Amino acid sequence: MKLEGIDLAIIGGGPAGMAAAIRAKESGLERVAIIERGEYLGGLLDQCIHNGFGLFYFKEDLTGPEYGARFEARIKDLGIEVLLESMVIELRPDREMVAVNRKGYFRTQPKAVVLAMGCRERARGSLAIPGTRPAGIFTAGTAQRLVNIEGYIPGKEIVILGSGDIGMIMARRLALEGAKVKAVVEKLPYTGGLIRNQVQCLADFEIPLMLSHTVTYIQGNDRIQAVEVSRVDEKGEPIPGTGKLIKCDTLFLSVGLLPENELSQMAGIELDPLTGGPLMDEYYQTNVPGIFAGGNVVQVHDLVDNVSWQAERAGEYAARFVAQGGLRKRARITLIPGRNIKSIVPQKISPKEDVEIYLRVERPEKNVRVHVPDVARKAFLVVSPSESIKIKLPAEKLKKAALEKEMVIDCLPKKGD
Amino acid sequence: MALLETEILIVGGGVLGCAIARELSRYKVDVTLIEKKPDLGWGITKANAGIVCQGKDTLEFRPEYHRSKLLWNSLPKMEPLCRELGVPFQTIGGVEACKNLEQKGKLDKLIKRTEKLGLGKDEFHWRPELLLLEPDLAPEIIGGVYDPEIAITDPIKLTIALGESARKNGVEVLLDCEVENIQKQGFEFLVRTNQGEIKTRYLVNAAGENIDKIARMVGGDDFVLFPVKGLIGILDKKLAGMVTHLIAVLPEQPGALNIISPTVNGNLLFGIPIQINRRGDYSSTKEMQEVALRNLRGIIPDISDKDVITFFSGFLMMQNFEIGWHECVVRMSSLVPGLLNASVGYPGVSAAPGVAEEVVEILKKEGVKIEPDPEFNPRIEPIPDFSALDDQAREKLIKQDPRHGHIICRCETVSEGEIVEAIKRGATTMDGVKYRTRAGMGRCQGGFCGPRVMQILARELNLPVSEIRKREAGTGLMLYESKELIKGRMAS
Numbered sequence: 001m002k003l004e005g006i007d008l009a010i011i012g013g014g015p016a017g018m019a020a021a022i023r024a025k026e027s028g029l030e031r032v033a034i035i036e037r038g039e040y041l042g043g044l045l046d047q048c049i050h051n052g053f054g055l056f057y058f059k060e061d062l063t064g065p066e067y068g069a070r071f072e073a074r075i076k077d078l079g080i081e082v083l084l085e086s087m088v089i090e091l092r093p094d095r096e097m098v099a100v101n102r103k104g105y106f107r108t109q110p111k112a113v114v115l116a117m118g119c120r121e122r123a124r125g126s127l128a129i130p131g132t133r134p135a136g137i138f139t140a141g142t143a144q145r146l147v148n149i150e151g152y153i154p155g156k157e158i159v160i161l162g163s164g165d166i167g168m169i170m171a172r173r174l175a176l177e178g179a180k181v182k183a184v185v186e187k188l189p190y191t192g193g194l195i196r197n198q199v200q201c202l203a204d205f206e207i208p209l210m211l212s213h214t215v216t217y218i219q220g221n222d223r224i225q226a227v228e229v230s231r232v233d234e235k236g237e238p239i240p241g242t243g244k245l246i247k248c249d250t251l252f253l254s255v256g257l258l259p260e261n262e263l264s265q266m267a268g269i270e271l272d273p274l275t276g277g278p279l280m281d282e283y284y285q286t287n288v289p290g291i292f293a294g295g296n297v298v299q300v301h302d303l304v305d306n307v308s309w310q311a312e313r314a315g316e317y318a319a320r321f322v323a324q325g326g327l328r329k330r331a332r333i334t335l336i337p338g339r340n341i342k343s344i345v346p347q348k349i350s351p352k353e354d355v356e357i358y359l360r361v362e363r364p365e366k367n368v369r370v371h372v373p374d375v376a377r378k379a380f381l382v383v384s385p386s387e388s389i390k391i392k393l394p395a396e397k398l399k400k401a402a403l404e405k406e407m408v409i410d411c412l413p414k415k416g417d
Numbered sequence: 418m419a420l421l422e423t424e425i426l427i428v429g430g431g432v433l434g435c436a437i438a439r440e441l442s443r444y445k446v447d448v449t450l451i452e453k454k455p456d457l458g459w460g461i462t463k464a465n466a467g468i469v470c471q472g473k474d475t476l477e478f479r480p481e482y483h484r485s486k487l488l489w490n491s492l493p494k495m496e497p498l499c500r501e502l503g504v505p506f507q508t509i510g511g512v513e514a515c516k517n518l519e520q521k522g523k524l525d526k527l528i529k530r531t532e533k534l535g536l537g538k539d540e541f542h543w544r545p546e547l548l549l550l551e552p553d554l555a556p557e558i559i560g561g562v563y564d565p566e567i568a569i570t571d572p573i574k575l576t577i578a579l580g581e582s583a584r585k586n587g588v589e590v591l592l593d594c595e596v597e598n599i600q601k602q603g604f605e606f607l608v609r610t611n612q613g614e615i616k617t618r619y620l621v622n623a624a625g626e627n628i629d630k631i632a633r634m635v636g637g638d639d640f641v642l643f644p645v646k647g648l649i650g651i652l653d654k655k656l657a658g659m660v661t662h663l664i665a666v667l668p669e670q671p672g673a674l675n676i677i678s679p680t681v682n683g684n685l686l687f688g689i690p691i692q693i694n695r696r697g698d699y700s701s702t703k704e705m706q707e708v709a710l711r712n713l714r715g716i717i718p719d720i721s722d723k724d725v726i727t728f729f730s731g732f733l734m735m736q737n738f739e740i741g742w743h744e745c746v747v748r749m750s751s752l753v754p755g756l757l758n759a760s761v762g763y764p765g766v767s768a769a770p771g772v773a774e775e776v777v778e779i780l781k782k783e784g785v786k787i788e789p790d791p792e793f794n795p796r797i798e799p800i801p802d803f804s805a806l807d808d809q810a811r812e813k814l815i816k817q818d819p820r821h822g823h824i825i826c827r828c829e830t831v832s833e834g835e836i837v838e839a840i841k842r843g844a845t846t847m848d849g850v851k852y853r854t855r856a857g858m859g860r861c862q863g864g865f866c867g868p869r870v871m872q873i874l875a876r877e878l879n880l881p882v883s884e885i886r887k888r889e890a891g892t893g894l895m896l897y898e899s900k901e902l903i904k905g906r907m908a909s
Contacts, residue, residue: 037827089824100811101822104822105815123863125726125727126723128722130700130703131701134892139864141864145868146871151898151899156896177899216703222888222890223891223893
């Protein structure tokens with residue numbers, strides 16, 4: 001493995017890693033290497049055989065593999081080095097890292113690093129559902145790989161807990177495979193995924209969506225046989241006596257995604273408890289100089305297009321970091337989530353150039369405007385925690401407003417305008 | 418299977434059965450062990466907390482009890498045994514804590530008894546001293562006894578290693594072999610199993626949860642044991658350094674435990690509320706989970722429900738559930754000559770080496786010729802643990818077998834090489850691989866490595882993926898192939 005002397009190491013070869021690598025190479029870096037643990041580039045894109053990718057980035061409706069293939073072709077053209085089935089198992093604050101694959105065990109210290117490890121699914125354990133521990137319980141993404149890449153169908157009577165996007169997409173996928181999807185059960189009074197998926201994956205296939213319900217018991221000693229589904233109150237607590245048994249041979253969990261930051265923590269990178277990802281500055285740099293991050297490792301995105309855009313920024317600044325031997329410290333504004341704002345990325349910005357920020361709201365609301373004091377305001381008919389909001393903050397307006405070191409962003413009802 | 422003849426047949430491949438098999442393999446006797454599940458240690462043993470208790474932590478261990486003797490004989494043997502077999506063993510020390518002066522009185526009695534029995538000289542420490550050991554203790558804890566000898570091990574790894582060592586030294590081990598009925602024919606037993614008949618002179622019944630069922634088949638059940646279910650919770654590794662010793666608080670419920678302890682895998686475990694239960698019902702109820710969590714916060718308040726990565730339950734066989742009084746059964750049946758019943762209840766793993774020696778002694782008295790086998794080899798090589806090695810050792814391992822450089826389980830850093838080795842040594846299921854290598858045990862619970870382990874199992878065992886199971890028969894994972902469910906529909 002030829003990892004010595006590389007300029008930029010990118011950990012993860014999914015959509016974020018690929019976009020960061022391309023932009024860094026285009027910005028003039030000599031040696032850019034992607035280290036990917038899987039068997040191919042693209043990360044989860046190859047198992048996402050449905051369409052809806054690239055509507056914004058390419059202005060075309062592509063499938064996951066098609067979207068990934070465009071980046072992969074560019075990576076080949078540019079001569080970016082790619083190491084597959086290679087795992088980074090150690091990362092230090094001085095960027096020294098250990099990668100391992102069948103050819104050996106390697107220590108190297110690249111001039112810069114982009115974290116692009118993406119996210120993982122929340123597992124059953126964190127839900128502590130009472131009952132037995134039978135076979136037949138899968139997270140939706142793992143099931144997606146087994147169905148779409150490996151060609152197996154886990155069962156024919158499916159219940160899905162959680163209405164995340166992958167769960168809804170897998171509901172449709174299994175319905176198309178001839179399985180009976182008996183219910184998608186969601187604890188909240190609204191779905192956890194995109195509205196377009198609620199329509200195209202559930203409503204169009206007449207799959208029942210049970211809002212304000214959760215699985216309260218799992219039955220079956222060997223293979224799962226049934227789940228008990230109960231209604232929940234406003235606090236999300238199951239209401240005793242409302243339990244209904246639904247027979248099934250398979251349970252999918254689509255109960256949330258978590259940025260994968262074990263390596264980041266090893267390197268001493270500070271995380272934002274609101275996003276689960278590293279605290280980012282305007283360069284998409286972490287608190288550890290020379291370590292950048294982009295995509296789902298920073299915050300869970302709902303559209304891959306945003307993953308690519310965000311990671312490109314990380315790649316661009318990483319290239320600049322290598323070329324200039326560091327990045328200039330600039331005046332900074334810390335962005336603080338205010339009314340009905342759950343998280344903001346990046347958390348720190350500079351008034352020197354235009355910035356795009358990503359916001360998530362805490363709860364659904366109608367007729368609101370997102371208000372960045374003296375800089376921007378954007379009106380929405382409806383906002384929802386499952387759809388992130390992107391707002392452009394122009395530099396010239398930021399400069400005027402930058403007297404404040406902290407800037408509180410609110411999502412306000414329109415009336416008080 | 419044609420009729421198999423053996424001198425000693427052990428029924429049950431849990432920690433007791435395997436320890437007995439391995440002890441007997443030191444001698445020139447003909448021993449067979451049968452286990453109804455596809456792997457060793459999947460019954461009672463699986464839900465053992467892995468704590469090598471010192472037998473001085475509760476007044477229940479009265480010197481006149483058989484099980485106290487077995488345990489105390491066993492303890493000095495645990496560490497050397499684990500070393501021989503390459504099984505993790507860590508001495509962590511433990512605190513038995515109290516919340517009021519009445520409880521302190523009980524601990525004072527324990528300290529006196531410990532000294533009187535020659536088990537060591539323990540001391541009571543007030544809260545400020547305990548906080549130096551465990552800074553996050555609940556404010557209600559006023560003090561406790563510190564025992565530096567408390568240790569932890571991995572019960573399933575120990576059981577698998579005991580079985581492997583026994584097999585290497587000549588014991589025949591048959592898995593997926595379930596007893597259907599037993600007949601006494603003269604001096605011999607004819608044991609009918611799903612794999613055929615086995616004729617044996619001595620029958621060692623170490624069937625754990627089913628010990629009474631097996632004994633009853635031949636009319637040898639001269640004991641009463643109740644199945645008692647206990648619940649254990651596991652906490653995320655990110656809390657690893659938070660608690661570094663076993664901490665026990667006197668439980669309100671007799672027979673229950675109220676503990677938090679590190680595990681050899683770097684997690685924390687807690688529990689163990691108990692309830693009398695229908696056998697085979699391994700479910701965990703909301704009520705038991707809540708009791709476990711409430712007790713946990715009574716020891717370490719600053720732990721959230723969200724830090725629990727899993728709950729699991731298992732059974733113990735106890736003599737008297739209501740008052741928590743319990744004595745073990747390790748003796749020849751008074752009703753059927755040639756039948757030896759063996760069940761310890763709590764603490765099964767810690768007492769296993771002692772029970773195994775006792776069983777050999779009993780069989781000797783019964784007339785079995787016990788002659789040392791000069792070829793006995795106590796050691797087995799553990800499966801290489803990539804995550805625990807240093808740079809040089811890792812490089813060497815990858816050179817020897819490049820599959821060690823292919824990491825399959827990210828959370829626990831388990832390589833393809835380790836998984837292949839586990840399969841070579843007898844893992845045939847996802848859980849079999851998990852218990853041997855930890856693949857899938859981490860925070861993502863097999864989300865990333867699951868499909869890959871499935872493929873490796875299929876490849877190494879030369880089976881289609883649809884036949885790869887989580888555990889025993891009926892726990893298949895991928896029930897159909899793509900397009901299988903719509904075949905008929907497409908034709909019409």
